[in-house]
Amino acid sequence: MEENPYTDVANFSRKQRCRQGTQLVLLGLGTAALWAVLLTLLLLWHWDTAKNLKQLEETAARNVSQVSRNLERHKSQQLGQESQAAKMAQNMEKIQVEQETMKSQDSELSWNLDGLRADLTNFKSLSLNEKRTVVDLLEKLQEDVAKLRIELQELNGSKCTTCPENWVNFQKKCYYFGEGAKTWIEARYTCEDLQGRLVSIHSLEEQAFLTKHADMKGSWIGLRDLNVEGEFIWMDGSPVDYSNWQLGEPNNQAQGEDCVMMLGSGKWNDAFCRSKQDGWVCDQLVTC
Template sequence: MEPEAKWNGSSEQVEFSRMSPRSQGFTKLPGQKTCGKSVLLFTFVLLISVALWAALLFLFLTRSKEIAQDLEKLQESCVYHNDSGIVTIIRQLQMDQWDLKNDVPQLSKALNKLQEDQTTLKSKASQMNQQLDRLEEDRTAFKSQVLNEQNAATQAWGKLQEEIEKLWTEFQRANGSICTNCPENWQLFEKKCYFFGKEPKTWSQAKFACVSLQGRLVSIKSKEEQAFLTQKANKKGSWIGLRDLDIEGEFVWMDGSPLNYSNWSPGEPNNQGQGEDCVAMRANNGRWNDANCRGQQESWICEKLATC
C-alpha cells in the first residue's frame, strides 16, 4: 500500500511542475488555461479514488463483522458436534479476520492521504486560476494601452503630415506657384478641395471614408466657405467634421481647431435623446444640427488642401 501512496505524490509534483506559469511565460496563456483544466481533471480522478477507497473500507468492515458472526455460529456448532475439521476452518477464518483488522489502519491512512492530496490540489488549482485571471487582466490592460498609444501616434502622424503639406504649399505659393489642383471628382474653393459623398453613412463611417480618400471631414471656417458648401452639398443633409465626443458641449473640428465660426439652427445644439455628439449640415439652408453619431446622413463632405 505504501508504494502506491508515494507514486501519487510524485504524480502530483509532475502535474504541478507542468502547471507552473513561470515555465510557460507571459505569452502562453492558452497553455496555462490547459494546465488549469488538467488540475481540475486530476482532482476529479482523486475524488473518484477517494470514493472507491471508502467503499472498499466499508466492505472490509462489513465482511469482518459477518466473519465474526459466522465464527460464533461455527464455534457453537463445533462444540455441539465435536468436529475437528470445522475447528480448523474456524481458526483459518479467525486468522483472516485478524488480517482484515490489520489492513483497516493502512486503508484509513491511505484514505487520509488521498484526502490531503485532494485538499492540496484544490488549493493549487485556486492559486493557478487566480494567476491566470491576473495574467488575463494584465493582457487586456496592455492591449488597451497599445491601442491607445497607436491611435495617438496615428493622429500625431496625420497632423504632422498635414503641417508639412501646408508648409510645402505656402513655400510653393511664395515662389509663384499656383496651387489649384484637385483630384478627379473633387471641387476647388479658394485653397481647398472638397468631395461630396453620396452614400448614407454614420458619422464614423463618413470619417473613415474621407481618410481613405486621403482627406478628412470638412472644417468650416467662414461664411463664404459655408455658402459654397450649402450650394454644392446634398439637399438631404450631410455630415461635417464637428463633434463634442470628448467633452460634452465642447465642439472641436477634425483638424483640432476650436469653433470660431458657427451656423447652428435655432435651438441647436440640444443634445436631444440618448446623446447627440456629432454635427450634420441640414438640407436646403445649410444650418447645423447636432445628431446621434450612430444615425445615418444621406451625404458627407471631405476636404484636403489643393496641390500646386
C-alpha cells in the same frame, strides 16, 4: 231370540269410545309429527345460522388479519417516509447553505469581475484616447507642413489649385460631396479612403460654398464631441473658430447626439452618430 236393548246401548257406547280413542291417537300422532317437523326445521335453521356465523367469523378474522398487515405495512412505510423526509430536509438545509455560500462567492466574483472590466475599459479608453490624440497631432502637423509647402511653392511661382477628379476647388482646399446613406463613422472612413477627411469649416465664405454644393437632405461634417460631452473638435484638430448652429442646437437630445451634420440650409445640428445621412463632405489640401 229377542235382543236385549241394554246390550245394544252398551255396544254403541263401546264403539263410540273406541272411535274417540282412535281420533285422540291420530291427533297425538299428528301433533307429534308437527313437532318433529318444527324441531327438524329449527335444527336446520340453527345449523345453517351457525354455519353462516362461522363463515362470517372466518371472513372477519381474515379481514382483521389483512387490515392488521396493511396497517403494519402502512406504519412501516410511514416511518420510512418520515425518515426519508427528515433526510431530505437535512439535504435541503445543506443545499440552501451551499446556495447562500455560492451566492456570496458569486456576488464577490461578480464585483471583482466588474472591477476588472471597469479597469480594462478605462485602460482601453485611455490607450485609445492617447493613441487618437497622438494620431490627431501627427495629422495636424502633417497638414501644417503641407500648408507651408504650398505657401513656399506659391512664393516660388507655382500655381497650387490642383484637385483630384470629382473634387471641387475652393480657397486652397479640395472638397468632395459624397452621396449615399452612411453613418458618421462610415463617412469618416470613406473620406480617409479618398485620401481626405470629413470637412472642417472655418469661415462664413466656406460655409456659403458648402451650402451651395452640399446635399439638400443633410450631410455629415467633421465636427464631434465623442471624447468630452459639449467639447466639439474638428477632425483635423483645428479649433472651432467658426460655428453655424441651428437655433436651439446643439441640444444632445436623449444624451446621445455626439456627431454633427449640416442641414440643407447650411445650419449645423448635433445628431446620433449611428443614424444615416444621405450626404457627406470630405476635404483635403490642393496640390501644386
